[in-house]
Amino acid sequence: MAKTRKTPKTALVTGASSGMGKSIAQRLIKDGYTVYVAARSVDRMQDLAAQGARPLKLDVSKDDDIRAAVDQILAETGGVDVLVNNAGFGLYGPVEEIGLDEARYQFEVNMFGPARLTQLLVPAMRAKGSGTIVNITSMGGKVYTLLGAWYHATKHALEGWSDSLRLELQPFGIRVVIIEPGLIETGFGDVAGRGVVERFGDGAYGKTVRAVAGITEQSYRPGRGTPPMVVANLVSRAIRSRRPRTRYVVGRYAGLMIGVRKWFGDRVFDRMILSQMG
Helix, strand or coil: CCCCCCCCCCEEEECCCCCHHHHHHHHHCCCCCCCEEEEECCCCHHHHHCCCCEEEECCCHHHHHHHHHHHHHHHCCCCCCCEECCCCCCCCCHHHCCCHHHHHHHHHHHHHHHHHHHHHHHHHHHHHEEEEEEEEHHHCCCCCCCCCCHHHHHHHHHHHHHHHHHHHHHHHEEEEEEECCCCCCCHHHHHHHHHHHHHHHCCCCHHHHHHHEHHHHHHHCCCCCECHHHHHHHHHHHHCCCCHHHHEECCEEEHHHHHHHHHHHHHHHHHHHCCCCC
């Protein structure tokens, strides 16, 4: 009797135009998935298309974009087996000087975008009785830094949301996994450092802004962080595990920073952060 060929499983990776998202997509393609890759710029995903991925133009802050992407996936494959919510960015600056419209946009991208994608893709997973949702948060979902209030707020929110979601979906055979990266070589530091000085360097918090920018750029120098493929390999392992952990810590400084706050408390963590400012 001839063997029947198994239909490849399907995955969607958001924020796949660079950094961790691109590496995760490459790893899942290698693992044999039919991989949809999503980002605002389709042009920056042409290398993934050449490897077999299916690019989607998707701004996770726009509901019309989300609906269009989900409708296409459902029409072509019936849904996804794996959803990797990776899209996100970091809004840094003094709370006093960042407008609430910007803060809301930070939540739209980092929290409500993943939530909306999950809402629309879960029914097909539930109907199959299986699936894995991987939410890329950050060590910033467990700790905090100067000038990162809105960014950390979104990552803390995504952590708590993921924990509750895990309990809701467990009876339907759907797993929810949290990945908490530390310092990853993605260019994040250069963008965050320069941007915060340009916007807030001459204001009331200028001294703190310049100090934080200097430390950020120093920390993210080439070779100081963890390659994004390390995160991608971890995501692959978590997806393939019969019983994945609820959360994985990965990347430089992540275990240290989370551990200091957990075991020594907020006062010690405060002093550690402030000591870096001189």
